[in-house]
Amino acid sequence: MIELTDLTKRYGDKTAVDHLTVTVRSGTVTGFLGPNGSGKSTTLRMILGLNAPTSGTVTIDGRRFIDRPRGLRHVGALLDAQDIHGGRSAVAHLKSLAVSNRIPLRRVGEVLDEVGLAEAGRKRIGGYSLGMKQRLGIAGALLGDPPVLLFDEPLNGLDPEGVxxxxxxxxxxxxxGRTVFVSSHLMSEMEHTAERLVVIGRGALIADETLADFSRRGSKAAVLVRAPEAAALAAILTAEGAEVEDAATAAGGLTVLGLTAARIGELAWRNDIMLAELATQNASLEKAFMELTADAVEYAAGEAR
Known part of the structure; x- marks a missing residue:
């Protein structure tokens, strides 16, 4: 379990992490989301003692990571797959980590096999692709068989099979039963991977809840309607207080906010309008994320002209 309590990091007059209080529980995959510049990487570095907080505390299973002399036995982490000596082989790199953390050397072969690098283990890392370096970074995180694992953008460079x-x-x-904390900008992957989400913007907490709750909270329920008399139906639904837009996914289709599918069907029936399609759209994690972090984006692109 990872506990952040009022964690704050400032660089001069800039606040990178702002009084962040979060508990990352064991036994679940927790996604760590936020716009670029939101403080995710700084938070992960403070968890590992690489950056000192300006104020507040962070502990892993009740202790600071820097107070553990054999850290890889307790916490495995991948922060930057490129930050590695290219002249070494994967075997040599992992052996050095194993020796310094008193991890049995047999684990080197075991983790290389687990991540699919057994045959490339004695090749120089400088010749590895980004995807191979990601796999090696994951091997390093798994080396000590730790109960807590941290990953910063671990899917970069991986092919679909690797993802x-x-x-x-x-x-x-x-x-x-391990704690798995994964920072990623890939919303689609978090939908298939994480059970809980911690979302921050400008260093401050926006949400700490299940993925399903986050998607529902941030995204309005929408209904897709397709009808031959779409314009007439749109006028009726608008008069009932709904927000109606043309649906780009279907000819004669409408996206309706503010009315249930049952109410739309009733209004169409009363006005003798035939419906070709009526479906409630699933809540979208990406849409929820964009809505809830809209005010926390530090570098926003302008609209196309």
């Missing part, structure tokens, strides 16, 4: 493998691995580790 699926990482997703299944995270879920397996969580089922084993």
């Amino acid at each position: 699926r493998w990482v997703r299944e691995m995270f879920q397996r580790l969580a089922k084993e």
